[in-house]
Amino acid sequence: MPLGQFLFEYLYRCGVRHSFGVPGDFVLPTFAWLEKSKIQSVTMTHEPGAGFAADAYSRINGIGLVCVTYCVGGLNVLNAIAGAYAEKSPVVVVSGAPGRKDREKDPLLHHKVKTFETQRRVYDEVTVATTVLLDEQRAASEIVRCVEACVRHKRPVYIEVPHDMVDREIPTTIVATGVAEESDPHTFKAALDETLALIRAARKPVILAGVELARYRTAGLVVRMAERMNIPIAADLLSKSAIPENHRLYIGVYGGAMSSDEYVRKYVESADLVLMLGTFITDMSMGFYTAKLDRRRTVLATTERVSVQYHRYESILFRDFLFALASAKIPPKPFKHPNPHAVPIPLRKSERRDRLMIADVFRIVSLHLDERCCVVADVGDAIFGAVGIRSARQAQFIAPAYYMSMGFAVPASIGVAMAAKKLRPYVLVGDGAFQMTGVEISTIVRLGLNPIILILNNDGYGTMRKISNGSFNVITRWNYGKICELVGGGKTATVSTKGELDNALSRARNAREVHVIEIKIPRNNVSVQLARIGREVAKIRGWKKGSV
Amino acid sequence: MPLGQFLFEYLYRCGVRHSFGVPGDFVLPTFAWLEKSKIQSVTMTHEPGAGFAADAYSRINGIGLVCVTYCVGGLNVLNAIAGAYAEKSPVVVVSGAPGRKDREKDPLLHHKVKTFETQRRVYDEVTVATTVLLDEQRAASEIVRCVEACVRHKRPVYIEVPHDMVDREIPTTIVATGVAEESDPHTFKAALDETLALIRAARKPVILAGVELARYRTAGLVVRMAERMNIPIAADLLSKSAIPENHRLYIGVYGGAMSSDEYVRKYVESADLVLMLGTFITDMSMGFYTAKLDRRRTVLATTERVSVQYHRYESILFRDFLFALASAKIPPKPFKHPNPHAVPIPLRKSERRDRLMIADVFRIVSLHLDERCCVVADVGDAIFGAVGIRSARQAQFIAPAYYMSMGFAVPASIGVAMAAKKLRPYVLVGDGAFQMTGVEISTIVRLGLNPIILILNNDGYGTMRKISNGSFNVITRWNYGKICELVGGGKTATVSTKGELDNALSRARNAREVHVIEIKIPRNNVSVQLARIGREVAKIRGWKKGSV
Helix, strand or coil, X not given: CEHHHHHHHHHHHCCCCEEEECCCHHHHHHHHHHHHCXXXXXXXCCHHHHHHXXXXXXXXXXXXXXXXXXXXXXXXXXXXXXXXXXXXXXXXXXEEECCCCCXXXXXXXXXXXXXXXXXXXXXHCCCCEEEECCCHHHHHHHHHHHHHHHHHHCCCEEEEEECCCCCCECCCCCCCCCCCCCCCHHHHHHHHHHHHHHHHHCCCEEEEECHHHHXXXXXXXXXXXXXXXXXXXXXXXXXXXXXXXXXXXXXEECCHHHCCXXXXXXXXXHCCEEEEECCCCECCCCCCCCCCCCHHHEEEECCCCEEECCEEECCCCHHHHHHHHHHCCCCCCCCCCCCCCCCCCCCCHHHXXXXXXXXXXXXXXXXXXXXXXXEEECCCHHHHHHCCCCCCCCCEEECCCCCCCCXXXXXXXXXXXXXXXXXXXXXXXXXXXXXXXHHHHHHHHHHCCCCEEEEEECCCCHHHHHHCCCHHHCCCCCCHHHHHHHHCCCEEEEECEHHHHHHHXXXXXXXCCCEEEEEECCCCCCCHHHHHHHHHHHHCCCCCCCCC | CEHHHHHHHHHHHCCCCEEEECCCHHHHHHHHHHHHCCCEEEECCCHHHHHHHHHHXXXXXXXXXXXXXXXXXXXXXXXXXXXXXXXXXXXXXXEEECCCCCCCCCCECCCCCCCCCHHHHHHHCCCCEEEECCCHHHHHHHHHHHHHHHHHHCCCXXXXXXXXCCCCECCCCCCCCCCCCCCCHHHHHHHHHHHHHHHHHCCCEEEEECHHHHHCCCHHHHHHHHHHHCCCEEECCCCCCCCCCCCCCEEEECCHHHCCCHHHHXXXXXXXEEEEECCCCECCCCCCCCCCCCHHHEEEECCCCEEECCEEECCCCHHHHHHHHHHCCCCCCCCCCCCCCCCCCCCCHHHCCCECCHHHHHHHHHHHCCCCEEXXXXXXXXXXXXXXXXXXXXXXXXXXXXXXXXXXHHHHHHHHHHHCCCCEEEEEEEHHHHHHHHHHHHHHHHHCCCCEEEEEECCCCHHHHHHCCCHHHCCCCCCHHHHHHHHCCCEEEEECEHHHHXXXXXXXXXXXXXXXXXXXXXXXXXXXXXXXXXXXXXXCCCCCCCCC
């Protein structure tokens, strides 16, 4: 079978249905195979957008693909792939490259930087596996090795395809597959027994559901466990929506000063046992170190290890551990949710003409969300404020909540829409981030997608202005609505009162095309979360000068 | 002196007057020092644009600066810096980073990928020197070491500034400087004697002036030598305009099938001695291997070595060698330029209503150029066709003529304008490349710059369509003129006849603001150069399937 055919047939078999990329001469023969395959290829306007789209797609679909040319494409998508590594998103990067024959005399070929190894070496720093397909005999097993690593680790891998290799016939009969891993039974039992004893003894336990539950599709096990034991569940910034937010045991997003509300914050910090399941402990999810979680009362189980209080167990499979917890017989705890199925306060007629503050935006958006929506938040107050979004229905949430790369949301909404046609993206993006990658609305229009794009316009880099002000935080004032005229599609609105936003959202919901809503926010108005973080971090003096 | 103060004072002393970047939390304290310095900081909309602007600035100014935050900024500007490496442009990359204290326990800090070393290791692949300023004692000498390497090699360097280091006092008295290099006198004499003997014996020598003449400011020596010996000079795609194009000995751009015209191609290929001075021999500058240059009749002198026919000399300083050549006494050759000061054919009244073909665009632009203009060409037919641009006056030319990264030109025009206020950029950019980075017109408007941006709209990835067609070459049809309304400034025009383009250029020349001229080109019309390359490469069958 030709290499190109095998590559895309195998990726299709692994679940890839769409590819995001930009063509270029070294990758054209690979694109020709992609076009012949059952995978739909989406040409984006710029590689950074292709990376973000593939990342978001992978989070929802379980695996995704970005296809680019050598260096001018591959290095241009690197930042997005680094973000996918940091936040555990399984993206396969396929890059075209100079031919095997081209490499013989080490000439200066266009797109080359130092050596023909440059791009692969760069990708070694942001992936869990890389390969350059220079050998027909090993090509198929190398592809399988990389894609298996991608799926196992939920992190990006890099496959470099020299343009003179992709049409070659390769043997595909003998294909190595990784051995199935197993938990060490004694270690497993010790960790489980200790954890169960702690749960049994706890009067006020809480589950902090982490992002790995979403990536490894294991949230269901945790919900089952929580229901059997009647333990409330909180999420963190990165795992928001991994547990259905309308579940009767769900209490909100915990993150120290960045928590969604005071109830969840107090509950988690006063719990006598915090079960962190699949959690990344990052400065962001811990509210810039304002979180108060004592190791003495925590169990942290991830795909890498199980840590109980001050000691750790290795060689335990995450899924096995969760399955055992979900099956354990422990009497239900006395927890009673004071306000299950929390609904944001409906908009009163008397306030419709009030000027919009940023907190209102999140509240009004919450009122419009249902299970067919996916909120996609960009960096800055779009993400800090989105912590507080709470819908009566089960809406999805995606954001670069740890790596925090600006410009994520608009292109990511394309990945979301392609991965799940029934989900409508609600994009929350600051004006600065929109200027970075907002022209991907061009791709949205061509594909006939219909996200609702909410530009939070506070006239510049608002979050940075709060930390350190200077002329460097000034950006050009755009007429954001004109983006639709530029790219030839979509509807726009500009709103500055609560009623206008509510009306614009209603119109957008009932329409079939992309809507761009510019929301004018007072220049110095910030979300409750950002304001609280600012205050509390200022108190922890000298902790981190020059950062939030 | 505080580290931040030293850093920017030293860069200022080395010639940096402007910085291009995007702020972010880890780099904010560094931006605060930048703001206090004499260097003007320019916030771009997106890091790729900042990289291209700094690259173009460095080519004209001799050194440039890009200032970004950790990973989400640094990795996002990587492709542009890789291009600067490939084409020898001296850019200093200053990146903010997590603090020295933050690194102690290796926590998950936002913007981190694998380890705190990730970004530096990535930059090792695209720079000639890197440093992380974690030690007050060595900070100043590390800065000096990197900047000296940048200036010596005319290639990028990377300086990582942890946010908790930039305000610290550092010792600046003892600062190491690199030792001055010298040529080895015996090797030097042997190489020079052999070269001079070849020149003396040649009846029809030609100089192929390379890009290093521009980078090392040594074009004047070569012109002096050419004048004394009456030897004609050709440039290549990357060095175009290094030698004033209205010089009486200048004969055009040589590049095999991609030469500016048949005269220069035939002259170079029939010469009995080709003096390649400061030349990069790349697939692009050699017209995809259609160039016919026999090593038996070449001397290649660069900053790395002197190669005479089939042997090479090391340890020779490029400048010394050029100086000796320029001072040598050799009787003038009998060359007579058949058409010095070549002027493109003026536009006749009878043809003003003719539909524009792409070749006409380059001819009409040529008629408008003078010594206050700098043509900035993007990738695709913008660059292939621009080979043929020839003005009666001395216009500058800048393009990513080897690395070939799409999206270079619009942001690069900002670097050009900041580096030389008297130069007006004429940007030639395809529709695909414009969609990548064209929104940097936002920055152009805010800075009050006035480039003339010519969008060559042939409805998609035209160059790639010629190689391998498929749905992946389709891009969205934009109303390009609307970009001015989006970003709030500039004038637009759409043209499709020769007269309309001529009029639009005249209006733009007389105006003080940015002009965006959309040029509608028939979908399958390509430049003479691209057509010729296509034909000749097709003849060299099997040479490089799937590439141009």
